[in-house]
Every structure is written in C-alpha cells, then in structure tokens.
Amino acid sequence: MLDSHIIVNLVYLVAAVMFIFGLKMLAHPRTAVRGNMISSIAMLIAVVVTAYLVFADGNATWAGWLLIGIGLTIGGAIGVFLAVKVEMTQMPQLVALFNGLGGGASVFVASAELLGLTDAEATPDVMLAIGISGLIGTVTFWGSLVAFGKLQEIDLFEKPLPIPAPQAFNAVLGVVLLVLVAIMATTGMGWPFLLIILCATALGFTLVMPIGGADMPVVIALLNSYSGLAAAATGFVIDNNVLIISGSLVGASGIILTQIMCKAMNRSLVNVLFGTMQPGGGPAGSDD
Amino acid sequence: PKYTKWTALVASITIFVLAIFIGFEIITKVPPTLHTPLMSGSNAISGISIVGALLSTALGANWFASLLGLLAIIMATVNVVGGYMVTHRMLSMFQKR
Structure with missing residues (x-):
C-alpha cells in the first residue's frame, strides 16, 4: 500500500505547507527570521526525501550518486562563499x-x-x-x-x-x-x-x-x-x-x-x- | 473509475491553480524594509527546482542528461543555499537596528 512514491509525496506536502507558512511569516517584521528558517528547513526536507526517492527507485548508479555529491558540494560552497563574502x-x-x-x-x-x-x-x-x-x-x-x-x-x-x-x-x-x-x-x-x-x-x-x-x-x-x-x-x-x-x-x-x-x-x-x-x-x- | 495519464494532469493543474491563489493571498502589506528580504527569501524557494535536478541527475536517460542535471544541481544549490543565507543576513541586520 504505502510505496515510496506515496510517502515521498506526503512529505512533499509537508514541505509545501511549510513553504506557505514560511513565506507568510517572512512578510511580517516580527516573524520574518523564523519564516525564513521554516522555509529553509522545508527545502532541506524536500532535498532529503528526494534523495530517499532516488534510493528507493533503485536505478541510480554509483556515478549518479557521485554527481549528486559533487553538485551539492560545489553549489553549496559557492552559495556559502557568496552569501558570506558579499558586501551589504x-x-x-x-x-x-x-x-x-x-x-x-x-x-x-x-x-x-x-x-x-x-x-x-x-x-x-x-x-x-x-x-x-x-x-x-x-x-x-x-x-x-x-x-x-x-x-x-x-x-x-x-x-x-x-x-x-x-x-x-x-x-x-x-x-x-x-x-x-x-x-x-x-x-x-x-x-x-x-x-x-x-x-x-x-x-x-x-x-x-x-x-x-x-x-x-x-x-x-x-x-x-x-x-x-x-x-x-x-x-x-x-x-x-x-x-x-x-x-x-x-x-x-x-x-x-x-x-x-x-x-x-x-x-x-x-x-x-x-x-x-x-x-x-x-x-x-x-x-x- | 478508469484513471489515465490525463486524470493525473487535471489533478496537477488543480494544484497549480489553487497554489497560485494562495500565492496571491499570502502577501498583503509588506513594510518597505522587508521588500528585499522577502524577494530574496521567495527567490530561495524558487530554487526548489533542485528537486528536479537531483532526479534528472541520478535517473537521467544518458550521460549527457546526467551532465545537464549536474549543472542544474550546482545552479539550484547556489540559489538555495546562498538565497537562504543572504536572506538571514539581511534580516539579522535589520534586527540589530
């Protein structure tokens, strides 16, 4: 009954709801910081559960996982570098x-x-x-x-x-x-x-x-x-x-x-x- | 009932239209100081294409598709990681004032 696609889609729904709350909170001064946090956690959840989907699918090669690792590392490093280094x-x-x-x-x-x-x-x-x-x-x-x-x-x-x-x-x-x-x-x-x-x-x-x-x-x-x-x-x-x-x-x-x-x-x-x-x-x- | 590919498509269109309406309703009054952080924060959310990037890299039809997927992962990850961090940085600057 509960195959991986159903689980993943339910988790996607949770992430989507968190995006909605996050965005709404981001528009108000008092809740903005928390809103951004919630939205970023939702993104993390979406990424992790997608990795689970790839894993459960079983068709990914080791090369595919390697590319994912490389991509996330390079992209993450560039993102952090720019976000920290760039002037206000x-x-x-x-x-x-x-x-x-x-x-x-x-x-x-x-x-x-x-x-x-x-x-x-x-x-x-x-x-x-x-x-x-x-x-x-x-x-x-x-x-x-x-x-x-x-x-x-x-x-x-x-x-x-x-x-x-x-x-x-x-x-x-x-x-x-x-x-x-x-x-x-x-x-x-x-x-x-x-x-x-x-x-x-x-x-x-x-x-x-x-x-x-x-x-x-x-x-x-x-x-x-x-x-x-x-x-x-x-x-x-x-x-x-x-x-x-x-x-x-x-x-x-x-x-x-x-x-x-x-x-x-x-x-x-x-x-x-x-x-x-x-x-x-x-x-x-x-x-x- | 007989479920076809088109049943799924109609469901997707339904979700799309309803989400559009939520998007219209969610933002009403925004103080000017929050304009840029809100833009930056919602921009980070649009990096959700990272999900598609992961899927097409790992399950790509051939090596070229996987390569395009890798480029997509890198770009989307910069968008997501950088976007959230920059938004946080902007917001914490306002809070200090």
Missing part, C-alpha cells in the same frame, strides 16, 4: 544572480528530461511544459544576469541596445517563441527547444537592457516571480507536486510583491511588464 550594499545584485541561477537550473532540468523522452512519452502536455520551462527559465536567467550587470555597474550593460524599435522587436520575439512552443506541443518534436533557448536568450536581454538602474529592484522582483513559474513548469515536466506548488506560490506572490514595490516607487506594474519604464534614474520612492 551589493545584496540586490546578489539576489539577481541567485535568481538567474534558479531559472537556469529549471532550463537544464527540462533539457535533461527532453533528452530522455521516448516518442510515446512526448505527449502535448509534457512538450508544452518543457517548452514553457525553457522559455521562462532562459528569460529569467539572462534577464537576471543583465540586472546583475547593471547593478554591478558593468559598462557593457549601461549602453542602449542597437535595436531601432525594441518594443516591436520584443513583440516579434514573443510571437516567434509562442509559435515554437506550439510546434513542440503539437508535433512532439524536440528541435524547436534549441531555438526557444536562443530566442529567449535574446528576449532576456532586450527586455531588461533598456530599463534604468533605479528600477532594477522592481525588475528583480518580477524576474523572481518568473523563476517561480519556470520551476512550476518544470514541475509539470517531471510530474512533481512540490515543484508545482512552490513554483506557483513564488510566481504569484512575486507578482504581488512586484506590485507592492512598484507602488512604493511610484511606478505602474503595466509599465514594468511591457518594459516601458523611463530609462535612467527616476524618482526613487521610500524603498531601499
């Missing part, structure tokens, strides 16, 4: 960098899944989820890197784009991306995925490049929401509830936070979404 004034760009990596991770998971799909498994829903995950994840990755570069005041990211009509260009890119995702979903073919990555890379740049440095916190909040949606899409790819719940939680609450930050800075969310913010330093609000 550089926090926003660090968040942008972390956010980009999260989006990138979703893309790689979707890619790995795409590689392993048989023709019978390439059903419209799975292919749609892979396409969307690749699309949103890539935009998040490059968009966040541009945000990082702008806040770090790297010259390359300060220059205007050599595109005559960025709005029209973005619209065309967007349509092309949707068509590519549709082709993947309807035909079950994998090759459009590479083009999606390519076009989404361009879109990540063209969406964030024209936006001024003063508006970056709002942009990062929005990209944070995107990385949540990318994780949720990945959840549909691998049919995993904890990814779907946590991802959509971050996706939705991220939009609300973006809106709150916009209000604090006297901006409108519509202008952020369509990238029509005034370039350069606008009036900074009560934020920061």
Whole structure:
C-alpha cells in the first residue's frame, strides 16, 4: 500500500505547507527570521526525501550518486562563499544572480528530461511544459544576469541596445517563441527547444537592457516571480507536486510583491511588464 | 473509475491553480524594509527546482542528461543555499537596528 512514491509525496506536502507558512511569516517584521528558517528547513526536507526517492527507485548508479555529491558540494560552497563574502550594499545584485541561477537550473532540468523522452512519452502536455520551462527559465536567467550587470555597474550593460524599435522587436520575439512552443506541443518534436533557448536568450536581454538602474529592484522582483513559474513548469515536466506548488506560490506572490514595490516607487506594474519604464534614474520612492 | 495519464494532469493543474491563489493571498502589506528580504527569501524557494535536478541527475536517460542535471544541481544549490543565507543576513541586520 504505502510505496515510496506515496510517502515521498506526503512529505512533499509537508514541505509545501511549510513553504506557505514560511513565506507568510517572512512578510511580517516580527516573524520574518523564523519564516525564513521554516522555509529553509522545508527545502532541506524536500532535498532529503528526494534523495530517499532516488534510493528507493533503485536505478541510480554509483556515478549518479557521485554527481549528486559533487553538485551539492560545489553549489553549496559557492552559495556559502557568496552569501558570506558579499558586501551589504551589493545584496540586490546578489539576489539577481541567485535568481538567474534558479531559472537556469529549471532550463537544464527540462533539457535533461527532453533528452530522455521516448516518442510515446512526448505527449502535448509534457512538450508544452518543457517548452514553457525553457522559455521562462532562459528569460529569467539572462534577464537576471543583465540586472546583475547593471547593478554591478558593468559598462557593457549601461549602453542602449542597437535595436531601432525594441518594443516591436520584443513583440516579434514573443510571437516567434509562442509559435515554437506550439510546434513542440503539437508535433512532439524536440528541435524547436534549441531555438526557444536562443530566442529567449535574446528576449532576456532586450527586455531588461533598456530599463534604468533605479528600477532594477522592481525588475528583480518580477524576474523572481518568473523563476517561480519556470520551476512550476518544470514541475509539470517531471510530474512533481512540490515543484508545482512552490513554483506557483513564488510566481504569484512575486507578482504581488512586484506590485507592492512598484507602488512604493511610484511606478505602474503595466509599465514594468511591457518594459516601458523611463530609462535612467527616476524618482526613487521610500524603498531601499 | 478508469484513471489515465490525463486524470493525473487535471489533478496537477488543480494544484497549480489553487497554489497560485494562495500565492496571491499570502502577501498583503509588506513594510518597505522587508521588500528585499522577502524577494530574496521567495527567490530561495524558487530554487526548489533542485528537486528536479537531483532526479534528472541520478535517473537521467544518458550521460549527457546526467551532465545537464549536474549543472542544474550546482545552479539550484547556489540559489538555495546562498538565497537562504543572504536572506538571514539581511534580516539579522535589520534586527540589530
């Protein structure tokens, strides 16, 4: 009756509930520290129980476990190093960098899944989820890197784009991306995925490049929401509830936070979404 | 009743939509000092793709899939570990004031 998948999914549910409580507590001054703790413990639980799932599945090779060990060690070391070493004034760009990596991770998971799909498994829903995950994840990755570069005041990211009509260009890119995702979903073919990555890379740049440095916190909040949606899409790819719940939680609450930050800075969310913010330093609000 | 792949998909979509609504409701008033920590903390949660990364690394279809999984683990772990630690650092700074 109680096979490993059922146990794991019940534990995932516990983790998801802890994420919800953690996020809610994080929004209030008195409970914020505890909220972050609860959320981090939930993440640990999710990771441990996933390792148990791999163990119970029994198909993992020693090389697979080795790769997991290597990945967690390298990633953990880099994460700790950055979190401890970076100066307080550089926090926003660090968040942008972390956010980009999260989006990138979703893309790689979707890619790995795409590689392993048989023709019978390439059903419209799975292919749609892979396409969307690749699309949103890539935009998040490059968009966040541009945000990082702008806040770090790297010259390359300060220059205007050599595109005559960025709005029209973005619209065309967007349509092309949707068509590519549709082709993947309807035909079950994998090759459009590479083009999606390519076009989404361009879109990540063209969406964030024209936006001024003063508006970056709002942009990062929005990209944070995107990385949540990318994780949720990945959840549909691998049919995993904890990814779907946590991802959509971050996706939705991220939009609300973006809106709150916009209000604090006297901006409108519509202008952020369509990238029509005034370039350069606008009036900074009560934020920061 | 006959359970198919589509039954599971509808269940997943149901979970997705309900979680979206929770996400919309969960955040209401946030004091400006908590904007950045909240962004950072929820960003760490989006590193949940680490779960997918672990699965596709260990159970990947071939060595290339496992390699992509490894890259995903590294990126997601930086996101998760760094994200939570930085959030904690920001919050403890506010508490000292």
